[in-house]
Amino acid sequence: xxxxxxGTTGTPLESATRALNAWxxxxxxxxxxxxxxxxxxxxxxxVMAVVxxxxxxxxxxVVGPALEAAGIERxxxxxxxxxxxxxxxxxTRPVLVLGHSFAEDAETAVAHDITLTVDGxxxxxxxxxxxxxxxxxxxxxxxxxxSGMHRFGLAPDEVAALADRVRTLEGVTLEALWTHLAxxxxxxxxxxxxxxxxxxxxxxxxxxxxxxxxxxxxxxxRHPEFRYDAVRTGLGLYGALPDHTPNxxxxxxxxxxARLARVFDVSPGEGVSYGLTWVAERQSRVALVPIGYAxxxxxxxxxxxxxxxxxxxxxxxxxxxxxxxxxxxxxxxGVSEGDEAVLIxxxxxxxxxxxxxxxxxxxxxxxxxxGLNRRLPRLGHRKGIVEATC
Numbered sequence: 001x002x003x004x005x006x007g008t009t010g011t012p013l014e015s016a017t018r019a020l021n022a023w024x025x026x027x028x029x030x031x032x033x034x035x036x037x038x039x040x041x042x043x044x045x046x047v048m049a050v051v052x053x054x055x056x057x058x059x060x061x062v063v064g065p066a067l068e069a070a071g072i073e074r075x076x077x078x079x080x081x082x083x084x085x086x087x088x089x090x091x092t093r094p095v096l097v098l099g100h101s102f103a104e105d106a107e108t109a110v111a112h113d114i115t116l117t118v119d120g121x122x123x124x125x126x127x128x129x130x131x132x133x134x135x136x137x138x139x140x141x142x143x144x145x146x147s148g149m150h151r152f153g154l155a156p157d158e159v160a161a162l163a164d165r166v167r168t169l170e171g172v173t174l175e176a177l178w179t180h181l182a183x184x185x186x187x188x189x190x191x192x193x194x195x196x197x198x199x200x201x202x203x204x205x206x207x208x209x210x211x212x213x214x215x216x217x218x219x220x221x222r223h224p225e226f227r228y229d230a231v232r233t234g235l236g237l238y239g240a241l242p243d244h245t246p247n248x249x250x251x252x253x254x255x256x257x258a259r260l261a262r263v264f265d266v267s268p269g270e271g272v273s274y275g276l277t278w279v280a281e282r283q284s285r286v287a288l289v290p291i292g293y294a295x296x297x298x299x300x301x302x303x304x305x306x307x308x309x310x311x312x313x314x315x316x317x318x319x320x321x322x323x324x325x326x327x328x329x330x331x332x333x334g335v336s337e338g339d340e341a342v343l344i345x346x347x348x349x350x351x352x353x354x355x356x357x358x359x360x361x362x363x364x365x366x367x368x369x370x371g372l373n374r375r376l377p378r379l380g381h382r383k384g385i386v387e388a389t390c
Contacts (some may be wrong), residue, residue, distance in 0.1 A: 009204040015383045018346070021290040022258035024372065025345070026058055028066050029388060037249045038233045042220055045227040047095065048074040048213065050234030051156035052082060055294070057369040058238055058254055059378030061390035065382060067237070068093055076232055080105050083114040088169030095375055096142060098232075100152055104296070106130040110139055113260040115175065117142045119154060121165050140175035141166065143206075145208030147179040147198035147214075148191065150360045158200060160205035176230070180229055182220040185242035191270035192219060196226060202361040218242040225264040240354055240365050249317065254369065255345030256297075256376070262288040262339050263329065272326050278303055289341050295373040299345065301325075302362040311348020312334045344368075 004336035008016050016021055037049050049072045050056075064075065064086045075091060076097035077083050094096055096115045103126035109116050110130040112259060116125045118141045131137040143162055146153030154162060161178065167176045178200050183191045199214055212230040220224050222245060235242060239252040266286055268273060271279040293299040299320045306313040312330040315389035317328045329335045344352055354365040380388040 006035070008379075008389050009386050011380060011386055013386055016379055016386045016389075017088075017257070017259075018384050020257075020259065020377065021101070021261065022057070022295065024376050024378045025255040025257060026062055026378055027251070027253050027255075028062075028380050028382050030065065030253045031066055031237070032070045034237050034239055034253070035067055035072055038217075038220065038231075038236055041248050042227055042231045042233075043224065043355075045213075045215075045220075045317045046073045046211075046230040046232050048072075048076050048232045049237055049349075050098075050216075051086065052076070052078040052098070052234070053305055053370040054372075054374065055371035056234060056238055056240075059390045061084060062378050062380040062388045064089050064091045066388070071107065074230065076373045080109060080114065080116075084108065084112055087114070087233055087369055089110045091214075092256065094140075098144075105374075107133075110134050110136055113139075115140050115142060117144050117152075117178075117360060118162070118166070119144070119152070121162065124162065124166050124169060124172060124368045128169035133169035136171040139171065139172040141172050142178060143174065144200045144212075145177055145179040145199050147195035149180055149195075151180070151181065152329075156202035156205050159202040160207075163206035173266045173340055174209055176213060177206065177209050178232075181216060183216060184216050184222075186245050187244045188288075189218070189222070189244075192223065216226040221245055229351040231331065234361065235366060235369075236370065243364075254354075256291075256343040256372070257345065258289050258291050258341050258343065260287045260335070260337055260339045260341055261290045263335055267285055271318070273302075275319055278317040282330070284328060285332075285334060285335075285338075286317060286326045287329045287341070288324055288326055289323065289343070290324050291376075292321045292325060292375060294322045295376050296373045297325070298314070298357075298361050298363075298368075301357070305357060305360040306352065308342040308345075308347040308350050308352060309339060311350065313350055313352075 074094045076096045083095045106126035107130045131139040144153035146293045183189045213230035215231040220231040239250045266280045266284045302319040314327040354368040357367045
């Protein structure tokens, strides 16, 4: 559920963050822009916003309602509790659970008008029974096709058998078949053609369905032929891009910031942080950043990467701790305690992206964003005026 501190919403961002050690800012105008760009890119296909993993670390309680207000038609998460949380945050449009759920989840799903991806007769029957008891029958269900990635899903013949069973149940209707693409962000994404062929075979065996959806952000942008009835866009909505994917006009939504908690001198030969893995070679000035790996800022960034302070790139020195780490601000004039530091975002004409952070630790921007802990407050704002927090 979206929460706000007294007096936070409707106040200037600078005032709202003045007493925060660390926080995340969400530019809602950028989010609106991205929703518009992806709707235009999708053409006639419905846009399904993927807001799993706390909206890729952005804060689903802020992002979900904002995307609905921006005209997004459908939403998708991985697990049922995420879908329920969206409802509690005020999202009213259809929400699909992409991942595994249990027969015991049927009652909760039906009560909250949440669509499940079903993978067996017992689960489908449980949803049908719950819908009949609630007086909501028939409710939609989706079925996932295992088209070659070999995670969650069913082979085409299994899809056909389940579709036949679903059509005998009074309480449910088969709304869609879908799959997940394995190589959509590769330079050579030709395996998508094979996966599409498998889904087409599942549709042939199962019979007509109202909806087919296979495209993620990369495929939505790169391949109009695979958009079908709906597209599932996650990363692109947040203004980040999968590899090998051109930017159709998306803007970064998230900035990660902190206020320097201490600025002090370190003499030559003195080390800092656990293990003293960085030792000053000259008279140095360092600053304490009150964010750590408990907030999702990876320990692997120790002694690599940069933070923006005083409008300049300042190297990370020493090990990242659970709650704090240090940067070298030697030669950056005027840096003092309480100044704003930027870990992801812009300052003084410099920019650090999630992709840059990911590059320092041999991972992907998805992981950097989705790993951001809920301890960091999220502030959604437009032109510096806070509209929502969580």
